[in-house]
Amino acid sequence: MAVPQLICALLLLIIFVSSIANLVFVIALVDATRIFRLARSVSLNVVVTDYMEVARLRGEGLFWLVAVELLPNVRAPLVAEFGLRFCFVFLTISSLSFLGLGLQPPLADWGSMVRENASLISFGDLTPLIPAAAIGVLAIAVNFVADWFLAQRR
Numbered sequence: 180m181a182v183p184q185l186i187c188a189l190l191l192l193i194i195f196v197s198s199i200a201n202l203v204f205v206i207a208l209v210d211a212t213r214i215f216r217l218a219r220s221v222s223l224n225v226v227v228t229d230y231m232e233v234a235r236l237r238g239e240g241l242f243w244l245v246a247v248e249l250l251p252n253v254r255a256p257l258v259a260e261f262g263l264r265f266c267f268v269f270l271t272i273s274s275l276s277f278l279g280l281g282l283q284p285p286l287a288d289w290g291s292m293v294r295e296n297a298s299l300i301s302f303g304d305l306t307p308l309i310p311a312a313a314i315g316v317l318a319i320a321v322n323f324v325a326d327w328f329l330a331q332r333r
Contacts, residue, residue, distance in 0.1 A: 184209050184267070185274055192280045202281060206268055217260050221253045228252075255329055262325030266318040273314055289314050 191205040225231065226249070234248050275281035276290030284291070289310035296307040 185271060188271060188275060189278070189280060192275065197280050197283060199282070199286075202272065202275070206271060209271075210264055210268060214260065214264065218253070218257060221256045222249060225249055225252045258325055258329055262322045265321050269317065270314065 187209050188205050191208070192201065195201045195205070231244065231248050234244055239248075272281050273288065273290030273293075276288040277294045279294070281290055282288040292310040293307045296304075296310075299306050
């Protein structure tokens with residue numbers, strides 16, 4: 180986690196061939212540590228509560244403990260983290276495509292659209308800002324949906 184996410188993804192994609200499967204694998208590998216760390220820390224706080232101890236003393240099985248006692252109480256931080264991670268992953272894919280290591284040319288991506296039209300900014304054309312604005316709108320929309328989901332579950 181000491182190496183920045185984009186630099187680590189760049190190094191791994193330079194080593195491996197840039198394909199969709201490798202892109203998914205590299206981003207999952209880079210982001211997994213952050214998600215595991217959050218899930219573990221939230222779960223450790225819930226596991227030591229009294230209601231988990233009561234459920235253990237009642238003789239409930241592991242599936243019951245996880246599905247009924249643990250997951251409903253860790254849902255909110257994990258959904259919020261999903262909203263943030265989705266945005267960071269999307270920005271990482273767009274950044275890698277802008278640098279030429281993301282999705283390859285037959286496939287369309289907003290990062291590669293910005294790269295292809297970047298020279299037009301010097302002429303006063305605002306065309307590269309359209310895919311960049313779409314990236315921003317998507318990030319805001321995903322966070323609104325995650326917040327809406329959290330508000331519905333209360």
